[in-house]
Amino acid sequence: MNEFQQRSAELNDLLCVMNILTWDARTQMPGGGSTARAQQLATLSALARERLTDPAFEAAARAAQQEAADDLQGRAAAQALDAVGAMRRVPEELTRELTLLKSEAQDAWATAKANNDFGAFAPALTRMVELNRQLADALGYEDHPYDALLNTYEPGLTVKTLLPLFERLRAHHLPLLRAIQAKQEPRTDFLTRFYPADAQKAFSLAAARRFGYDTGRGRLDQSAHPFEISFTRQDVRITTRFQEHFLPGALFGTLHETGHAMYEQGVDPAISRTVLTSDLLGLYAVGGASYGTHESQSRLWENRIGRSAAYWKLHYPELQAAFPEPLGDVDEQSFVRAVNRVATSLIRVEADELTYDLHIMLRVDLEMRLISGELSVQDLPAAWNARIREDLGLEVPDDAHGVLQDIHWSAGMFGSFPTYTIGNVMASQFFEAARQAIPELHAQLGRGEYAPLLGWLTENVYRHGRAYTPHELLVRTTGEGLNPQPYLDYLTEKYTGLYGLERQEHPAAHKENA
Amino acid sequence: MNEFQQRSAELNDLLCVMNILTWDARTQMPGGGSTARAQQLATLSALARERLTDPAFEAAARAAQQEAADDLQGRAAAQALDAVGAMRRVPEELTRELTLLKSEAQDAWATAKANNDFGAFAPALTRMVELNRQLADALGYEDHPYDALLNTYEPGLTVKTLLPLFERLRAHHLPLLRAIQAKQEPRTDFLTRFYPADAQKAFSLAAARRFGYDTGRGRLDQSAHPFEISFTRQDVRITTRFQEHFLPGALFGTLHETGHAMYEQGVDPAISRTVLTSDLLGLYAVGGASYGTHESQSRLWENRIGRSAAYWKLHYPELQAAFPEPLGDVDEQSFVRAVNRVATSLIRVEADELTYDLHIMLRVDLEMRLISGELSVQDLPAAWNARIREDLGLEVPDDAHGVLQDIHWSAGMFGSFPTYTIGNVMASQFFEAARQAIPELHAQLGRGEYAPLLGWLTENVYRHGRAYTPHELLVRTTGEGLNPQPYLDYLTEKYTGLYGLERQEHPAAHKENA
Secondary structure, eight states: OOOOOOOOHHHHHHHHHHHHHHHHHTTTTTTTGGHHHHHHHHHHHHHHHHHHHHHHHHHHHHHHHHHHHHHHHHHHHHHHHHHHHHHHSOOHHHHHHEEEEEEEEHHHHHHHHTTTOOTTTHHHHHHHHHHHHHHHHHHHOOOOOHHHHHHHSSSTHHHHHHHHHHHHHHHHHHHHHHHHHHOOOOGGGGGGGGOHHHHHHHHHHHHHHHHHGGGEEEEEEEOSOOEEEEEEOOOOOEEEEEOTOOOOHHHHHHHHHHHHHHHEEEEEEGTTTTTEEEEETTTTESSOOOOOHHHHHHHIIIIIIITTTHHHHHHHHHHHHHHHHHHTTOOHHHHHHHHHHHOSSGGGGGGGHHHHHHHHHHHHHHHHHHTTTTOOGHHHHHHHHHHHHHHHHOOOGGGGGTTOSTTTTTTTTTOOOOHHHHHHHHHHHHHHHHHHTTTTTTHHTTTOOOHHHHHHHHHHHGGGGSSOOOOHHHHHHSSSOOOOOOHHHHHHHHHHHHHOOOOGSSSSGGGTHH | OHHHHHHHHHHHHOOOOOOHHHHHHHOOOOOGGHHHHHHHHHHHHHHHHHHHSSSHHHHHEEEEEEEOHHHHHHHHHHHHHHHHHHHHOOOHHHHHHHHHHHHHHHHHHHHHHHTGGGTTTHHHHHHHHHHHOOOOOOOOOOOOOHHHHHHHSTTTTHHHHHHHHHHHHHHHHHHHHHHHHTOOOOGGGGGGGGOHHHHHHHHHHHHHHHHHHHHHHGEEEEEESSEEEEESOOEEEEEEOOOOHOOOOHHHHHHHHHHHHEEEHHHHHGGGGGGGEEETTTEEEEOOOOHHHHHHHHHHHIIIITHHHHHHHHHHEEEHHHOOOHHOOOOOOHHHHHOOOOOOOOGGGGHHHHHHHHHHHHHHHHHHHHHHHHSSGGHHHHHHHHHHHHHHHHOOOSGGTTTTSSSSSTOOOTTTTTTHHEEEEEEEHHHHHHHHTTTTHHHHHHHHHHHHHHHHHHHHHHTTTTSOOOOHHHHHHHHHSOOHHHHHHHHHHHHHHHHHGGGSEEEEEEETTO
């Protein structure tokens, strides 16, 4: 190991350790430990920052860049220097103020949400917008301050690419939604029957293993909010939440986190403990190229595979056997229709695949205007409610079911919302590329053989860790950058079949192909 | 916070984090994570060492010593300077070599034990003895090199104090053992009946809570070897092992770890995150004054309380209710006799209260002679077997049941064995002091009221953390230093009652009082 590799390995160790502490805090820690845990995390975070901005680290990275024994080491050195530069551009005072404000704003948000009182959150949110604008200015951008923030989650993505893409999605989704709304709703009553938590856990874990999640290097626990977290590729853990009167939560939640986990487990051992498995700006150990790329894999495995008719044709009998009481009188087709039902709702995390993107686009539109200064925090609730009315035809009864529903803004995560929809788009692009590369894919999936798909994704996406930008990964595998067409085609085909739509009922869907 | 307090807090955070990683590795981590975990721990350990030997830390400690706002800060500064000095005296090369050898020697030991082949462990053990002798020389001592090693576990204790104390124990224990051996053995067959693990966990946890273990700041898990570990007083965890065909293991094991845990939970919040809850030389976060002091509390709660007739008079009906099948035909007295049975055995961890000390004295005698050079590793097995024959009247059938049974020497822990017996001795001294301070103690314990005892121990021992040496703690609470008499009296009285002995059957027991 040269000095750059040595220092990178230590940095990655620190980030992994912070992840371990986070996992423990969310799944195991007794309540009394929270203050001490926050102090321990703050100490580790300060240490990591100190070592990252240590001039010796920069010098080592420059030396490594000169040598550049191979492409990977050159990429690692370049990314390290980028991170050091970005961290230097952000004034320490701003970092400190943001850290304090995040904890303060999250408290204010939680109280505001509980009391349905946006006014109690508005001052903290106003300050959060100001500081994020300052952060954007410090990080730097060419066209739009939002680009600087977006970049910390999705390297290389800009408003210039994002907005036209969103417009195409919107032009497709809204007519498709209207067409679906004109049809009869599938029944879903049986999804809220009694499903014992133990049986849910057993089935979910078996399903995760069947996809290829290696529990010799991972484990499944419970937590209030499901998540995936890794401490090198050798220890990648997922959590889920078992609700005994709502089957899809844990079932698809586990498949979702499994997608994230298999990405992390698939990283090339050669880039373990390097910059290429470290988010140096976010101070987070992670093997995925970006939030969007990561989300593409969770959604690919959850939605493209886990919600497909082919999947349940094969596995529904097992599900029925696991839950004979609640599913005994439900046939496979009814189940597939139920878990793919499209229905407008006020809450993002409860949304279906189609309306989910509409929730995201609303948030991105509003947060971009907050950051640019076009929209004030005071006018935010009204803007939110108007857009919900316009897109979904729903009236927001109170802010708790509206503008206060998400934690993101109180956590200072401006620029992260787009990555959910970008993940949907990329998932279809990667899946299409896999389908073209593996002629037998359809037949394999029909037989429950997931190893070839996992192998292709590992070879083309997972093993690279953060070596390539999302754009580079897409070009390498699909020959082009972000392209929503495969995703739009997938949705159109899926819902046309499920709801028995006529082509002319949603003409917008294919206008780009026309 | 002044700079010394700030730096001490960060150091304590790092040590707590290392403890968290250790707890996770032993209770939660999937097998695949072990190599990465070792690297993470090595990185943290190097960082802690770096910050401990940072000249700025020493300067800050000296400044704090000058100010010495209060006695506690003065003690913290003095301990920090001691640790820095000791760490500086040990050559880095020796530390590195010891770290490498520990992992190598433990592998060699495990293999040797599995194959019953001492020869496979001898070279690593020989080197381990050499390096520990070098460590002793580097750390420094007045009379015996063993003192230097002993001091890292039991500050202030020397061979000069230890040996006469051991002689008194030996002179007491051996005749008492012979007298007991002449009596009829109690039946113990029912202890190996079927005790469901779930019920064991429920009963053990309830018993721990009853003593005063605060599960809002702790939790009970399973692990191969039971242990207690703390990440500040706010998060103190214990583990146990549930064997479904051996009830006492988990039952008394949990009470033992509970004693350790209540010590850690009882540390004064004012010395949380300071040097006074840090073992700076051992790089371990711990609130107890020494290994022996800690062991005194685990044994006090396990043995003095948990194995007493008074305890079971009160709680045996609950135990019977928890295990109606295996205990339905067993009366309380038979149970108390069974869990207090004295029987010679080859294995230390299976030994009763009386023969346990004999196992310890054997080890201490041998390891002192190894360190001084009087005994060679080659002659070790024969010396072991001879002593087992002499003290316990048993023939060692193979080294796996003899000299290879403990992990300590392969882990480089020369000097730690005495602390088990020191713990027994101190437990009785503290208990006697509590009994004198609380006239109602006997009646309270008979009613299952443990809070007054816990309160006294917290006030007089636990809250001080590592502020006082074990000797200082003893003098503060009992007016004298180490004194085995209360322990000898306890054992004599206990076994006289249990086995119906006559005084003249074990005259040695009271010769010092004569």
